[in-house]
Amino acid sequence: MSYVPVVDPDECMAHGDCVEVAPEVFRLDDVAVVIGAAPLELLLAAAEACPAAAISIVDEETGAVRYP
Numbered sequence: 001m002s003y004v005p006v007v008d009p010d011e012c013m014a015h016g017d018c019v020e021v022a023p024e025v026f027r028l029d030d031v032a033v034v035i036g037a038a039p040l041e042l043l044l045a046a047a048e049a050c051p052a053a054a055i056s057i058v059d060e061e062t063g064a065v066r067y068p
Helices: 017-021 040-049
Strands: 003-007 026-028 032-034 057-060 065-067
Touching: 003 026, 017 040, 017 057, 032 057, 040 057, 040 065
Parallel strands: none
Antiparallel strands: 003 057, 026 032, 057 065
């Protein structure tokens, strides 16, 4: 199974915590932008670190939401 992070640009407040946790996955512009992939554990850690709860982790194949 492959998981991808999805940033809700309407919720993202550009705190940058996701970039701190997973700089290979996120870049900070006006909002967080997904730039790469990583293991599920790292994606979950980055999503959990988001104070705005703007990051979802989604199964790439089925579209099922793994987090939140």
